[in-house]
Amino acid sequence: MDKKQFKQFLTENIMILDGATGTELQKLGLPKGECPEKWVLEHPDTLVEIQTNYIKSGSNAILSCTFGGNSTKLNEFGLGDKTVEINKKLAALSKNIAGPNCLVAGDIAPTGLLIEPFGSLAFDAAVDIYKEQIRGLLEGRVDFFFIETMLDIQEARAALLAVKESCDLPVCVSMTFDNNMRTLTGTDPVTALIILQSLGADAVGCNCSVGPDGMLDIISAMKPYARVPILAKPNAGMPKLVDNKTVFDMGAEEFGSYGPKFIEVGANILGGCCGTSPDYIAQISEKTKALKPSPNIQSKFSAVTSSKKTVFIGDNNPLVIVGERINPTGKKKLQQDLILGNTLEVRRLATEQVDKGAGILDVNVGMPGIDEKETMLKVVNLLSNMVDLPLCIDSSSPDVIEAALRLYPGRALINSISAEKIKIEKLLPIAAKYGAMFVILPLSDDGVPKTAIQRCRLVEDIYDIAQKYGYTKSDIVVDGLVMTVSVDENAALETLEVIEWCSRTFGCNTIVGLSNVSFGLPERNWINSAFLAMGICKGLSMAIANPSSDMVSNLKFACDVLIKHDKSANNYIKHFAENNPDKKNKEHNIQKSPAQMPIEERI
Template identity: 65%
Template sequence: MNRQQFLEFLKENIMILDGATGTELQKRGMPKGVCPEKWVIENPDVILDVQREYVSAGSNAVYTCTFGANRIKLEAFGLQDKVVEMNAELARLSKKAVGDKAFVAGDLAPTGKFIKPFGDMDFETCVEVYKEQVKGLLEGGVDFFVIETMMDIQEARAALIAVKESCDLPVCVSMTFEESGKTLMGTDPLTALITLQSLGADAVGCNCSTGPKAMIEIIRAMKPYALVPLLAKPNAGLPKLVDGKTVFDMGVEEYGTYVEELVKSGVNLLGGCCGTSPLYIAEIKKNLKGLKPLKIEPEKVSAITSARSTVFLGTNQPTVVVGERINPTGKKKLQEELKEGKTSLVTDLALEQVEKGAKVLDVNVGMPGIDEKETMVKIVELLVSMVSTPLCLDSSSPEVLEAALRIYPGRALINSISAEKAKLEKLLPVAAKYGAMFILLPLSDEGVPATAEERYTIINEVYERAKKYGYEKKDIVIDGLVMTVASDQKAALETLKVIDWSTNTFGCNTILGLSNVSFGLPERSWVNSAFLAMAMGKGLTMAILNPSSDTLMSIKMAGDVLTGKDKNSLKYIEYFGGSTKEKPVQTKKAEQSVTERIYGAVVGGDRENIKLHIETALKEGYEASYLVDNCLIPAINHVGDLYDKKEYFLPQLIQSAETMKEAFGLVEPLLKKDETAEKAKARIVIATVKGDIHDIGKNIVALMLRNYGFEVYDLGKDVPAEEIINAAKEKKAEIIGLSALMTTTMMEMKTVIELAKKEGLKAKFMVGGAVVTESFAKEIGADGYSEDAYSAVKLANKLLEA
């Protein structure tokens, strides 16, 4: 099935997908703890029966049984060399099951590892892992691909790139969102949609995690901006324990009552996830009678994203400030640091600009004496872990831009593409491949056009070329091309003409690099500020400036009010604090004490500088115990508070935890010399239970517990009950932590707890995992349940006090 056929089908029909596979296999005899993919190949009649039942119930498409058939997951079973062979065979089985009655979707799912900078897997390694799986699925004859249950937008991007670089088949991407409405890594539905559809996904949506009611809200958030069909595969409610078996609390008929609302919210592909069966699919089909999919009629909006936020551009939006300071031109100290491979100043500049109001950060590392591509990739990886602000990637090199765009976990803005032949031919294809917006610089091989009219001609020329790559005006930002008035006093007027024409005649977003206008003049800030105000009056949508300039930022805020971009002056009032609230005075980093810098490094996840700050503090005479009690522990506690408030998400939590670990590694040896400072640590044994090979959540919990001073013994994944109990006895553990991600393995937790009671073990049990709930924890006799890594720390402390 090609893309055209895929989209034509979805214009007139809701594509009914299948339901859960794992539970259906288990009902038919699949034992716990086996590799599902291998077991299915050895017992082919089972998957044939399951998928035929789904088709009979109404499924127009079934997923191949390849959820865990990537190299990383199969390695747990010693099958890492069988990836292509197994995927091909599993795809053939699905094709045999459905014949010509339904489509077969090649299923790609999480590897269970984090990509750098939050884990140890390189982005390219992840792409290759998925390409290997895609190869097998193509050999097996799949009709399209589904990338499902993705918690990390970067891993979803890697899988999407793998498919698109391997074939031209349609590909859907389905994220899984928590109750907070965001993924585990902090990506909201709108940001996920814009990022993935820009990168070339043919359908975007959500599966697992929530029931249909919550999923309706996710689809509603996406629909106004969706250029592609939307997909939903909800769970059958929440899991609970009944007569010793795990069941989901939403029955077939109740599930069916949400079908109409899902379609009216914008769903084009609909199926079921955990807890569903052919009966649920039949109910979906019954409730779809007479319903037609909504048309895909998105609002014409311009937007760029990071992994965790979206910034809209337009004449109806506040003028977007692009921070200009991450640029080595004229900055000797930054040049020296970049040459030495350091990044502390980049971190400082990024955090300061965001704090002062930058909504986008321009990133330029071009200078002699460094490998620009390597440095750009390093800085991008750093910044996406430190800030949620989208990036504007600034380089004239197609190679540098492609390297940065490939690993950037969002929809970036490119600065810039001109009509210069070499740049136009090389940069446009790169920008289009990764779905980036770009700044159009009206410059040609003939040089800088003096008049506005000449620039209009170039703008039209570049736009016509860009259209061939699928670009629309909403995907482009026109640079007015600012020249200094010191050498040509008419230069600013010509630029303002370009802004006016681009906004009000051509119909495009606009941007200016403000500081160029005043080059060579004294008291430059006044010229820059006046120019900003005049440009905003012409419709300017973005401005590259130094957000630390109070004058510029104040004029920007006032300009948004006067041009009607700031509704009810709310942002102006917030910025200036109203009449009764003074703006907080921020202490500059250089003026902070060393203990304040230690605290700030942990909160900000600044691993590069924590060692320097700790060493400085020790030289200044601070005791190791003082740094732990008054800097490190309060800082990580504050991080936990931010996480609880949903101001921080997993990326920041990991960065801060790693910084804490680095710091604690430096002071711990000194604590051992001071017996009064040494504190007894509670011992915790932690494991993913037998039959479950998912350990990413458990690994994060173990990391956090260690960073809060617990002595953690991580037994790994797929650990039998006897091994867990024996380890707890040997280590004299006060707490045992158990994790399970699958409904098919969560009952193993009860087995471990019952064995502990039989053996007379006094350790307390804490449990968690994607399918685990508080009520389930109580039913199996656990002492507590934690929904995430930080709540696990709080629970461990609570259990010790009990």
């Protein structure tokens, strides 16, 4: 089954997965402490019985019995060196059981190790672990992949990349969320969805987690931003501790009654997790068989994310300030730190910009005499865990950008892709692979076009090619390319025209760097601020600026109010309340929600 067939199937059908396998195996004799993968291969008829029952109950896709089939898990039983063989045999076994009318998904689950920086497993080591398992599953001829019960978005990304780098089969990714609708490492459902679907998942959703009721909320939250089918694989109710054992006590009939509710809120792939059995699948299958899949809510939106936070861009959202300060140009202290491998100044600049209301942080570490890739990875790793804001990866080197995108546990913004040959040929495929949003810089190998109309033509040219890589207008941001008004009196006007064309005619987001416009004039902040207000008036979505400029930030909040991008002026009032010196020190005393706590305190 290829990705297109998978998509088509889900447009027309609800996919019913299976329920729990581990508990069913225990009923059939799987001893405690035994390796389920090994035991099933020794007792294949147990799996035949379980999966045949699931198929009879209505499953049109079953999962290979490979939940613990990655080498790290198998190594706990001294079986790591048999990973490919075990996965191949288990996949082939399920394929046999499934026959021609049922699909088999290669099941992929956590390694049990934490990826850097929370643990010691390097990101690419995790990718390699999954690739080994995937090789076995592919040899066993699975129809698609099902990455499930993921607690850490970074591990989900590793597994997803491993599948993408191994084959073209469809791949579903299912995360597990707690009562606060966060994963263990702090990712919320919408952020998880945006990261995973951007990175190429063919379906996204959640399993296990908080029982059907809580999971309805999670699916509802995801649906408005879904560009892929949504999946829900809940437990049989909330877990209860009875006689020191975890018990799921929702009955099959009650469980089945959630089927139509999940379809209603937008899940088109249903199944069961802990505590469910073929009876549960029969109920859910029966109660949804007359229903049609929920289409996606074609909502056009633009968003980048960190691992913990989504920042929406454009439409009716407030203007987003991209903090420009992490850039060694003209910063002696930062230059020294970066060369020496210190991070003190980066941390200071990051904290300052977060406090001043930046929405995204630009990260540029390019300077002579530096290993840019190594430094970029170090800084991205630091910042992606230290601050909640999404990052904008800013480099002239496609290699550096690729390395950063691979490591970054969110959906980044790339600054930038121009019509220059090297950018189009080398950087655009990289951007597409990692699903990053990118800034279009409307200049070519011939330089910066003087007029708005020439820049708009370049935007169209770049977008034409980007479309072939799957990009939509929502995934790009056009840089208005502001030149210096004291050198060219048309500089601001041409850029404003580009912004207006993008916003009104072409239909995409826009960004400008503020400071360039005022070069050579006195009291530059007034020119920068005025330009920002005019840009917002023409539809500007983002600005690259120093968020510590009170003038720029005050004016931004005022503009947001005026064009109804700050309902009831809430942000405006809050901004000035916080920037009132009397109240300044109260800000940091606000109780943090668990999801905002450092991971060490939460694990």
